[in-house]
Amino acid sequence: MTKTAVKIGTITQVHRFPVKSMRGESLSEVRVHAGGLTGDRVYAFVDPAKSANFPWLTAREVAEMILFQPRFNDQPASNTPFPDIRHYQVTVRTPEGTEHPVDDPGFLDSLQKRWKRTFSLRFSERGQPDAAPVSILGLKSIESLSQDAGLKLDPLRFRPNLLVDWLDATPYFEDSLVGMRVQVGDQVELSVTSRDTRCTIINLEPRDAAPNPGVLKTVGSKRKGCVGVYGAVLRDGVIRAGDSIFRL
Amino acid sequence: MLSIKNLSKQYGSKILFEGAEAHFGPRSRVALIGPNGAGKSTIFKLLMDEEHPDSGEVARSGKLRIGHLAQEVPRFEGRSVLSEVMRLDGRREELIASRAELEERLARLGENIDPEDLERYGMILESVEDLDEARLEARAKEILTGMGFALTDFQRSLSEFSGGWLMRVALSRILLLEPELLLLDEPTNHLDLESLLWLEEFLMNYRGAMLVISHDRAFLNRLANEVLEIDVRKLWHYNGNLDAWELQKVERLKQQSARYESQQARIAEIHKFVDRFGAKATKARQAQSKLKEIDRMDLVDAPEARESVRFRFPPAPHSGREVMTLKKAGLSYGKKTVFKGLDWVLQRGSRVAIVGRNGAGKTTLLKLIAGELEATEGLVKPGHLVQVGFYAQHQADKLNLAKSITQELEDLAPDMPIARIRAIAGAFLFTGDAVHKKCGILSGGEKARVALAKLLLSPSNFLLLDEPTNHLDIESKSVLLEALQGYEGTLCLVSHDRDFVSPLVTSVLEIVPHENASELVHWIGTYDDYLAKLEERAHEAAKAGRPGKSLKAAAKQASASGKLASPSKVTAPNKTTAPNQSTSAPSAPDPSNDPVSEGPGPSNNQRRAWQKERETIESEIAKIDRRIGEVHRELGDSATYQDKEKSQKLGSEEKDLQGSLMAKMARWEELENFLGGGAS
Numbered sequence: 001m002t003k004t005a006v007k008i009g010t011i012t013q014v015h016r017f018p019v020k021s022m023r024g025e026s027l028s029e030v031r032v033h034a035g036g037l038t039g040d041r042v043y044a045f046v047d048p049a050k051s052a053n054f055p056w057l058t059a060r061e062v063a064e065m066i067l068f069q070p071r072f073n074d075q076p077a078s079n080t081p082f083p084d085i086r087h088y089q090v091t092v093r094t095p096e097g098t099e100h101p102v103d104d105p106g107f108l109d110s111l112q113k114r115w116k117r118t119f120s121l122r123f124s125e126r127g128q129p130d131a132a133p134v135s136i137l138g139l140k141s142i143e144s145l146s147q148d149a150g151l152k153l154d155p156l157r158f159r160p161n162l163l164v165d166w167l168d169a170t171p172y173f174e175d176s177l178v179g180m181r182v183q184v185g186d187q188v189e190l191s192v193t194s195r196d197t198r199c200t201i202i203n204l205e206p207r208d209a210a211p212n213p214g215v216l217k218t219v220g221s222k223r224k225g226c227v228g229v230y231g232a233v234l235r236d237g238v239i240r241a242g243d244s245i246f247r248l
Numbered sequence: 249m250l251s252i253k254n255l256s257k258q259y260g261s262k263i264l265f266e267g268a269e270a271h272f273g274p275r276s277r278v279a280l281i282g283p284n285g286a287g288k289s290t291i292f293k294l295l296m297d298e299e300h301p302d303s304g305e306v307a308r309s310g311k312l313r314i315g316h317l318a319q320e321v322p323r324f325e326g327r328s329v330l331s332e333v334m335r336l337d338g339r340r341e342e343l344i345a346s347r348a349e350l351e352e353r354l355a356r357l358g359e360n361i362d363p364e365d366l367e368r369y370g371m372i373l374e375s376v377e378d379l380d381e382a383r384l385e386a387r388a389k390e391i392l393t394g395m396g397f398a399l400t401d402f403q404r405s406l407s408e409f410s411g412g413w414l415m416r417v418a419l420s421r422i423l424l425l426e427p428e429l430l431l432l433d434e435p436t437n438h439l440d441l442e443s444l445l446w447l448e449e450f451l452m453n454y455r456g457a458m459l460v461i462s463h464d465r466a467f468l469n470r471l472a473n474e475v476l477e478i479d480v481r482k483l484w485h486y487n488g489n490l491d492a493w494e495l496q497k498v499e500r501l502k503q504q505s506a507r508y509e510s511q512q513a514r515i516a517e518i519h520k521f522v523d524r525f526g527a528k529a530t531k532a533r534q535a536q537s538k539l540k541e542i543d544r545m546d547l548v549d550a551p552e553a554r555e556s557v558r559f560r561f562p563p564a565p566h567s568g569r570e571v572m573t574l575k576k577a578g579l580s581y582g583k584k585t586v587f588k589g590l591d592w593v594l595q596r597g598s599r600v601a602i603v604g605r606n607g608a609g610k611t612t613l614l615k616l617i618a619g620e621l622e623a624t625e626g627l628v629k630p631g632h633l634v635q636v637g638f639y640a641q642h643q644a645d646k647l648n649l650a651k652s653i654t655q656e657l658e659d660l661a662p663d664m665p666i667a668r669i670r671a672i673a674g675a676f677l678f679t680g681d682a683v684h685k686k687c688g689i690l691s692g693g694e695k696a697r698v699a700l701a702k703l704l705l706s707p708s709n710f711l712l713l714d715e716p717t718n719h720l721d722i723e724s725k726s727v728l729l730e731a732l733q734g735y736e737g738t739l740c741l742v743s744h745d746r747d748f749v750s751p752l753v754t755s756v757l758e759i760v761p762h763e764n765a766s767e768l769v770h771w772i773g774t775y776d777d778y779l780a781k782l783e784e785r786a787h788e789a790a791k792a793g794r795p796g797k798s799l800k801a802a803a804k805q806a807s808a809s810g811k812l813a814s815p816s817k818v819t820a821p822n823k824t825t826a827p828n829q830s831t832s833a834p835s836a837p838d839p840s841n842d843p844v845s846e847g848p849g850p851s852n853n854q855r856r857a858w859q860k861e862r863e864t865i866e867s868e869i870a871k872i873d874r875r876i877g878e879v880h881r882e883l884g885d886s887a888t889y890q891d892k893e894k895s896q897k898l899g900s901e902e903k904d905l906q907g908s909l910m911a912k913m914a915r916w917e918e919l920e921n922f923l924g925g926g927a928s
Contacts, residue, residue, distance in 0.1 A: 031574065048274070049311065052426045052455055053380035060374055131382030199377050200370040211365050220369055221354035221361075230382070 005183060005246040007167040012139065014241050017159060018070040019102060020044035020128055021058040024159065025071060029240040032188050033081035033125035034233050036133030037161055039072060042088055043102050044128040047119045051069045061199045063209045067095040070102060078238050082125050122136050132193055132230035136162045136174055141227060146169030149218040156206045160228055164245060174229045181248040187237025195226035249274055249457065250312060250429060254303035259288055268483035269477055272429065276457040278317055279468040279490060282478030284693035284721045292316060292431045294731040313467045315427035319434050319692050321411040324417045330402040333388045340379055347372045382755035391420045394446040408726030412438035428460040434742060436467055437718045444744050448569055455471045463717055463725050465490050465747045483535050508548045515542055543639040564737030568632030571598050571710050571738045572617055576626035579616060588765035599739045601749050601775050609766050610742045611641060613759060614712050630864060637708030641715045644695035649688035653678050653698055656687060661705045676701045709737035717745045750775045794807040865912050872909045876902065
């Protein structure tokens with residue numbers, strides 16, 4: 001670590017979303033590589049009717065997607081960025097409680113009928129994020145936004161990879177890091193590349209997918225549509241809940 | 249994704265195609281080929297709904313986005329390069345402006361915001377996300393870099409760029425848009441070799457479908473897995489690339505011809521029967537039945553052989569051994585130095601490809617050699633009796649648009665009989681009333697053919713061609729290639745078209761730009777070897793893991809280093825100029841090739857004597873040449889034709905003059921050899 005590194009916060013939660021737009025899982029530690037967190041958004045549904053630049057079928061179109069809970073059958077090891085392919089087997093639990101392998105053609109067929117759309121499943125061990133490999137959000141930002149919106153907002157509504165308690169209590173402190181490099185724990189180095197522009201998914205309550213347009217309204221009026229920041233991975237390694245974050 | 253069904257289109261009395269059928273899937277890679285003016289660009293317009301068919305329909309899937317690159321240089325407003333590319337199809341700016349306006353309204357009205365506005369805000373955010381906004385700038389920069397733009401160009405105003413670069417901006421914008429279907433009309437016309445290789449790679453990895461018009465066979469061969477050909481008013485479909493198309497077409501025409509002949513034979517047989525027995529009462533019924541058989545036949549068209557451009561360059565008049573000499577030549581515009589200290593001697597009969605990145609000065613060098621630009625320092629000297637024929641890149645733009653094709657040609661050769669003019673126009677596919685078309689209404693390809701016809705009318709022994717295949721169709725290009733292969737003179741060629749250059753040239757002259765001025769590096773060897781080394785070097789650079797390591801970057805590196813790391817074969821450096829050294833050193837011919845130069849050099853007195861003799865002979869040759877011209881004119885006079893004695897006398901004189909000319913030329917060449925390469 002360089003002599004100028006200054007501790008600026010602590011990671012309180014690490015989240016991974018094995019299937020894009022479905023519910024995430026909380027981790028104690030995870031390997032991070034150039035494509036993001038190992039296992040994050042490695043599965044995604046592709047809608048051929050959508051634009052080639054953003055081909056994903058997401059909770060924007062099918063709100064109940066966020067109620068499906070995927071889990072890895074065998075947690076990908078954190079000692080290698082790209083574990084053996086068999087570690088990527090994922091089972092999805094439906095809101096009704098039935099479980100299915102994510103790549104089971106029968107399951108895909110049932111989802112297509114359920115959501116009345118044609119789509120396919122795409123796998124990529126490098127992950128399939130919207131904009132950048134890692135998303136970071138400050139706890140104080142959510143508290144401030146909750147006050148502005150007049151309701152208690154669950155941070156998972158914003159689907160961050162890293163939820164951080166910054167030493168600086170200013171809400172949206174993470175915005176001030178854009179253009180800087182940070183170190184997470186003793187290995188990983190990130191470049192904070194941009195603010196995270198939001199879409200209508202943040203209107204959905206993670207617990208029951210109930211929409212509340214007031215959230216996007218608050219984000220639009222108070223934050224010009226942005227909450228949290230994006231990071232690119234400069235040096236890979238392992239990130240753990242409780243790790244310190246340093247500004248380089 | 250997109251289908252055309254039973255489509256027909258004609259302009260006036262000219263039928264472009266009838267009953268055209270085609271289907272494009274999400275990953276279709278289709279080459280659209282056909283003669284100039286056959287209707288290829290019209291197909292594009294029909295697909296984009298810019299024109300309507302006379303019959304039939306174009307069926308598109310709902311949200312199909314089409315990106316179209318036209319042949320014409322686009323008109324841009326005063327944006328920067330990067331902002332123009334990121335403008336995409338114009339919708340992005342509208343979305344971003346609407347988003348800002350709604351955010352301002354949200355902040356101002358708070359709870360009182362109209363719910364419809366809030367819904368619209370959500371939709372706008374989604375639309376912006378669909379544009380991949382987060383990665384847009386990075387992707388734009390990646391594409392622009394691939395297209396040959398430097399980092400410092402991104403913020404420069406478009407008004408500072410020439411047409412070729414503006415075409416690259418237009419192409420970059422379309423590639424960034426990533427439409428489901430790309431319609432590309434001659435996308436390689438304005439690219440240098442490095443950018444062309446980059447574009448090939450980019451398109452090979454492209455996720456959508458594409459329909460491409462290009463005369464660059466190598467480009468189409470690598471990209472296409474289907475071919476649509478407009479031929480004889482029909483749209484023919486072939487599986488495979490251009491090579492496969494060629495084989496299948498021969499087979500198709502063979503089968504069509506066999507079916508046609510068999511059918512015609514049957515028809516003739518029927519007519520014969522009818523003629524013979526039609527009047528007989530007993531057979532009349534049978535004859536009528538046979539005639540009905542003809543009516544029922546699905547008549548097979550006779551295979552229609554397309555008339556191709558067929559021409560030969562006129563015999564190249566004799567020229568001196570050294571066709572062009574550059575001695576410490578330089579060119580500057582104000583403070584900007586383009587070339588400095590160029591030394592190069594071009595020998596008669598050489599066939600040289602001039603290569604280099606866009607902006608390296610290939611066209612400028614050709615203009616300098618052609619005498620269209622004057623060197624600001626040093627010497628650019630054409631050799632003895634050198635007659636330059638120059639085909640500039642935008643030669644077609646120099647046509648008088650108000651004049652007809654024949655008028656344009658007549659202006660160049662006012663004494664030439666109209667029948668000959670029409671024959672030349674015919675050789676370039678302008679037949680019948682087409683020769684009276686005004687140049688202003690011709691397509692890009694047709695204008696280029698007129699410009700080439702003009703070149704043919706002027707005999708020359710030194711051709712300078714700058715991208716001559718731009719706008720020529722594949723067949724016309726192959727005929728031009730054949731004609732140039734038979735050309736007896738000296739040839740300097742700038743072309744990004746690998747298939748065209750490869751069989752023509754025997755050496756490569758690379759312009760390597762440096763910070764202050766460019767340098768010339770002369771490679772002896774085939775163009776293919778040059779390309780192979782360029783790619784080899786690129787892959788080495790990529791393997792070495794240098795950042796952004798596309799072929800282009802590596803090619804740049806190879807180019808910048810001035811050598812291609814070729815140990816042995818043909819890319820070994822010219823004996824006169826080591827590849828890794830600047831040609832600012834004088835490039836004298838290799839003494840080992842010149843027996844008279846062996847041993848100690850001639851004395852200064854001897855050299856002066858040779859120089860004097862050479863001047864005298866040059867003057868005598870000019871006199872003989874003039875007299876031969878006079879004799880030819882007299883011989884062509886009808887009065888001389890009537891006077892047998894006079895015509896015999898002139899014939900005899902002509903023979904003597906030709907003999908004398910040969911002798912003088914031989915001595916003159918000998919003196920050139922003695923003096924060759926030295927300062928004169």
